[in-house]
Every structure is written in structure tokens, then in C-alpha cells.
Amino acid sequence: MEETIDLKNVFKMMWEKKLIIIITTMIAILLGFIYSYRLVKPKYTAKVQIVLVQIDKNQEKKTNLGALTQSDVTINDKIIATYQKLLTNDDVLTQVIQNTQIVDITPAELKKSTTATVVSNTQILDIQVTNKNPEKAAILANELAKVFKEKIYNTYGIDNVSITLVAETPKEPSNIHHMKDILMFTIGGIVIAIFIILLINFLDNTIKSPNDIEELGLNILAEFPEIKEMKQVDGNKGGNK
Known part of the structure; x- marks a missing residue:
């Protein structure tokens, strides 16, 4: 109660x-x-998608996702984590900025605005780049995927990175x-x-x-009704003298 x-x-x-x-x-x-x-300044996010596949020396690399078999997608989780780190490596980001000739962004800023996430249970990497300018966001994302692909080939001597989704210029801000x-x-x-x-x-x-x-645990001894103030009406207008 x-x-x-x-x-x-x-x-x-x-x-x-x-x-x-x-x-x-x-x-x-x-x-x-x-x-x-x-107060919120609009920012735009462009996404490019890459897939990591195993290379069979006896056959060409399969770039069609529908043609990939289970043996094709056997990249170790540690390798994927390594690739994620390489993606935001200073050398890679610096090369991206030089190639695109976008001078109003530093490698540190590009790194902060770049995310790389693995699609669950796949070897697909979603790369997202955020920028105040939608065109620059798409340009940076596409160039990042391209430079990363070249970096893997030059570092490991393998060509197991395929760009499956090219970033398009975003039309709507992602932070509003x-x-x-x-x-x-x-x-x-x-x-x-x-x-x-x-x-x-x-x-x-x-x-x-x-x-x-x-x-408060106290007893009420008495309760007084509310008394309204009453005006005294003098029957004699002149009053008593």
C-alpha cells in the first residue's frame, strides 16, 4: 500500500x-x-569494399564472390588483423594523400577518419572514409583501397586483394x-x-x-477548517461617529 x-x-x-x-x-x-x-557540421562517409582470397598457383585468382569456394576463403584471422593495421599505416595514408593531391588533410587526420571492419564470418573488409566534402570522401576511399592493394603486393609478393565495391559520392551526411x-x-x-x-x-x-x-509519527489533536477572510459590511454608509 x-x-x-x-x-x-x-x-x-x-x-x-x-x-x-x-x-x-x-x-x-x-x-x-x-x-x-x-551546430553540427555535416560529414560524409564513403565506403569501399575489398575481399581477401587465397591464391591458387595453378589457376588465376578468382575475383567473383559467387565463384569462391570454402578453400578460397581460408585467410587466417591474424593475417586479417595485420591487413587492418597495414590499411591505416602512415606510409599508405601518405601515399593516398600524394596520389589524390588533397592537401587539406594530414595522414593523422585521414587515419582518424578511416575505419576498417571485417564483415562477420567472411574475409571481406569494409573500408569507410569520412570527410566534410562528399567528393573527397569517395576519392580518398577508392585511392586507399588501390594503394593498399599495391602495398600488399609489394610487401608480400601476393595479389590476394580484390576491390569488390567501389565507393560512390555520398549524397547524405552520415553524422546528422x-x-x-x-x-x-x-x-x-x-x-x-x-x-x-x-x-x-x-x-x-x-x-x-x-x-x-x-x-512523522505524530498524532493529530485537532483539525481546523480553512477560514476565509470575510469583509465587514457596514450597514451605515456614514459609519458610527
């Missing part, structure tokens, strides 16, 4: 202070709009999600409003009802 009463009191408290919730939520929504539409941003700000505003109301109630130690006295 106590939990039910407490819950009712909480809802009652929130309802009485609903103006705080409304104002705080509206402010949060406004901040969400400003953040999502004004207006509805998600505004929703997160809205939820944050509601949470802050609830916290403020609970804090106000916690700091308020005044007695507002007989129930507050009973919760």
Missing part, C-alpha cells in the same frame, strides 16, 4: 509542477533544433540525424524537469496536509 500511495504522491507532485516540465521540455526541444540544424538528436534532447529535458521537481520537494520541509504529520 505504501508503494502505491508514494507513487500516487509522485504523480500528484508532477502534475502540480507540470509547468516546470512543460517549460523545461520546450527549452530542451529548442536546444535540440539549434544543435542539430545549426535530426529526429534522433531532438528526441534525445527532449528526453533529457524531461529527466532534468523531474529531477528539479524532486529536488524542490526534497528541500521543502513545510507541512501541507494531515498526511505529512502522520508520516
